[in-house]
Amino acid sequence: MSFNIAVCIKPVPDPSHYDKITIHPVNKTITREGIPTIINPVDKNAIEAALQVKEKWGGKVTVITMAPPSAEENLREALAMGADEAVLLTDRAFAGADTWATSYTLAQGLKKIGHFDLIFTGTESADGATSQVPAQLAQWLKIAHLWNVQQFKITNKEELQAQMKIENGYIEYALKLPALLAVSRECNKPRYTTIMGVMKAKKKPLITYTADDLDLNKDFIGLKGSPTQPGDIYTPELGRKGQELTGEVEEIVAQLIQKLRAAGLNLESWNACAVGRE
Amino acid sequence: MNLKDYQGIWVIAEQMAGCLNSVSFELLGKAQELKKQLQTPEPVTAVLVGKDVEELAPELGAYGAEEIIVVDHPGLELYQNQTYAEVLADLIKEKKPSILLMGATGIGQDLAPILGVKVNTGVAAHCVDLRINQDNNLVAVVPAFGGKVLGDILCPKHRPQMATLKPGVLGKPERNNQAHYTITKYDPAESLKKDAGRVKALGIYRQEVKGVPLEEAEIVVAGGWGMGSKENWQLLEELASLLGGAVGCTRPPVDEKWVEGEHQMIGTSGKTVRPKVYIGAAISGATHHVCGMKDSGLVISINKDPKAPIFEVSDIRIVGDAKTILSKLIEEIKKIRGNVN
Numbered sequence: 001m002s003f004n005i006a007v008c009i010k011p012v013p014d015p016s017h018y019d020k021i022t023i024h025p026v027n028k029t030i031t032r033e034g035i036p037t038i039i040n041p042v043d044k045n046a047i048e049a050a051l052q053v054k055e056k057w058g059g060k061v062t063v064i065t066m067a068p069p070s071a072e073e074n075l076r077e078a079l080a081m082g083a084d085e086a087v088l089l090t091d092r093a094f095a096g097a098d099t100w101a102t103s104y105t106l107a108q109g110l111k112k113i114g115h116f117d118l119i120f121t122g123t124e125s126a127d128g129a130t131s132q133v134p135a136q137l138a139q140w141l142k143i144a145h146l147w148n149v150q151q152f153k154i155t156n157k158e159e160l161q162a163q164m165k166i167e168n169g170y171i172e173y174a175l176k177l178p179a180l181l182a183v184s185r186e187c188n189k190p191r192y193t194t195i196m197g198v199m200k201a202k203k204k205p206l207i208t209y210t211a212d213d214l215d216l217n218k219d220f221i222g223l224k225g226s227p228t229q230p231g232d233i234y235t236p237e238l239g240r241k242g243q244e245l246t247g248e249v250e251e252i253v254a255q256l257i258q259k260l261r262a263a264g265l266n267l268e269s270w271n272a273c274a275v276g277r278e
Numbered sequence: 279m280n281l282k283d284y285q286g287i288w289v290i291a292e293q294m295a296g297c298l299n300s301v302s303f304e305l306l307g308k309a310q311e312l313k314k315q316l317q318t319p320e321p322v323t324a325v326l327v328g329k330d331v332e333e334l335a336p337e338l339g340a341y342g343a344e345e346i347i348v349v350d351h352p353g354l355e356l357y358q359n360q361t362y363a364e365v366l367a368d369l370i371k372e373k374k375p376s377i378l379l380m381g382a383t384g385i386g387q388d389l390a391p392i393l394g395v396k397v398n399t400g401v402a403a404h405c406v407d408l409r410i411n412q413d414n415n416l417v418a419v420v421p422a423f424g425g426k427v428l429g430d431i432l433c434p435k436h437r438p439q440m441a442t443l444k445p446g447v448l449g450k451p452e453r454n455n456q457a458h459y460t461i462t463k464y465d466p467a468e469s470l471k472k473d474a475g476r477v478k479a480l481g482i483y484r485q486e487v488k489g490v491p492l493e494e495a496e497i498v499v500a501g502g503w504g505m506g507s508k509e510n511w512q513l514l515e516e517l518a519s520l521l522g523g524a525v526g527c528t529r530p531p532v533d534e535k536w537v538e539g540e541h542q543m544i545g546t547s548g549k550t551v552r553p554k555v556y557i558g559a560a561i562s563g564a565t566h567h568v569c570g571m572k573d574s575g576l577v578i579s580i581n582k583d584p585k586a587p588i589f590e591v592s593d594i595r596i597v598g599d600a601k602t603i604l605s606k607l608i609e610e611i612k613k614i615r616g617n618v619n
Binding site (some may be wrong): 016019023030128131132143144145146166167174175186226227228233236241250253264 | 294299356357358359360383384385387388389390391392394395396398399400401402403404417420421422423424425426427428429430431432433434435436475476477478479480481482483484485497521540541546547554555564565566568572575576577578587589590591592593594595596597598602603606607610611614615
């Protein structure tokens with residue numbers, strides 16, 4: 001028994017640098033200069049999940065992305081982790097796609113490559129974080145899917161069981177294959193790449209498809225094909241005029257207690273939470 | 279698609295095991311605001327899906343639903359994405375709402391995008407605000423890059439205009455016990471036949487939450503990586519317990535297992551809180567976290583680094599060691615209570 005597995009990844013600006021992101025005052029575009037582009041962190045959990053399935057059951061792992069040509073570097077990293085093949089969907093016509101148009105393009109890309117028993121994605125991207133592409137992709141492919149998967153177990157070639165995280169708990173499901181799972185960080189611990197992996201990755205196939213290579217409805221792709229359209233962008237005004245408490249620890253804490261009382265906390269009572277009910 | 283055929287503001291209410299998710303009330307409050315902004319007011323409708331859920335309808339009425347469409351069927355007892363999507367897609371196609379709102383919850387974030395493809399429309403994800411513009415279209419305000427940037431998202435040529443809203447951002451509207459509402463029943467039998475049964479729910483498992491739930495707490499004591507150890511973390515637990523509040527955190531304490539789980543995380547990929555008092559200890563203030571607490575009442579921050587970004591969004595700044603300050607604060611509060619131990 002073996003599985004044909006696809007993993008969809010997204011190159012994103014490194015989230016540890018988001019404090020540096022600014023909006024260009026004139027062009028009103030996002031400036032992300034000097035921020036490295038990495039594989040979306042939770043997408044590495046998706047790659048790991050695919051590799052573990054392959055190691056246990058046998059099969060092949062294809063990693064795919066719709067991104068600018070520079071994404072080749074990110075795909076090579078996925079190959080270095082252990083994926084067998086990579087596919088880059090890249091075309092200016094894809095630019096500005098919302099989740100609807102992105103998921104459609106990915107679906108057509110996957111159909112072009114072949115049939116997949118299992119598709120893995122991360123739950124959400126660090127930059128846009130809509131978390132909508134996995135569910136929409138499964139919808140275009142007309143296959144079962146589960147989002148926010150914290151754990152899964154393949155029962156046999158036809159079925160798997162998986163847990164979808166919800167607020168304060170989870171729901172357990174049985175899914176018929178082919179299926180798409182959007183995995184969360186808890187699902188596993190992604191492996192690191194090794195020197196050996198990086199060497200091997202250089203020789204693995206990396207195929208590029210443009211819009212003309214795919215069977216696409218041109219009205220469904222890019223910004224033009226997107227039902228949602230972007231309007232203004234702005235930086236939220238978060239600043240507060242803070243007051244610093246200074247002095248020795250005792251003095252600071254004494255002032256802090258005053259401030260808490262002024263905010264309405266009743267510190268004498270065990271029910272300090274009776275805020276604003278005085 | 280003739281846009282004029284689409285009328286009304288819908289809220290997909292979320293319930294589980296006979297309990298309504300409070301985000302549904304927040305959505306109804308916002309739906310009523312949007313109604314006032316429309317050129318011609320359109321009715322606010324709640325859609326309630328599940329098994330034996332009709333008794334929850336009056337609660338939705340009290341928070342602003344003028345009509346409640348009840349879709350009650352044994353096959354809808356547990357959330358199954360394909361099953362729910364078949365039913366709701368048919369309902370949308372038949373009744374043609376202009377705006378459709380859902381909670382950006384575990385279930386809402388899964389269901390909304392499926393509907394987007396099924397009914398061929400756009401979905402603005404995890405919005406923090408909504409308004410109607412001069413063209414009478416919905417404008418959804420969506421955070422990106424961990425909340426560093428906000429963007430307006432429109433859906434000008436497709437209907438319904440869909441949006442999911444982050445729970446806890448909008449606040450619950452006033453309850454009106456005298457509200458008038460109508461209940462309409464909808465039979466999903468035909469839609470259920472289309473479900474291929476590829477996704478089958480086996481059961482729900484809930485974690486017990488200790489003390490006050492984070493999103494409802496009026497006092498939040500939050501900590502970050504700088505707390506240093508699980509032992510130091512106990513100070514936050516103790517202070518929260520003394521104040522009758524809840525403990526929140528950033529990502530690292532979850533990874534370090536100082537807290538029970540991700541349900542305690544505040545931020546873009548965690549919860550949004552707006553307590554009356556927020557105390558942040560050893561939190562640097564990355565945008566991901568700030569986005570989830572910026573609407574708190576009084577913000578008090580303690581950090582060793584005078585340049586920590588959290589100070590820019592704080593009312594009270596304390597530059598110092600969180601462990602020392604918190605220990606002393608706990609000691610003093612205990613003294614006030616006449617309990618030195």
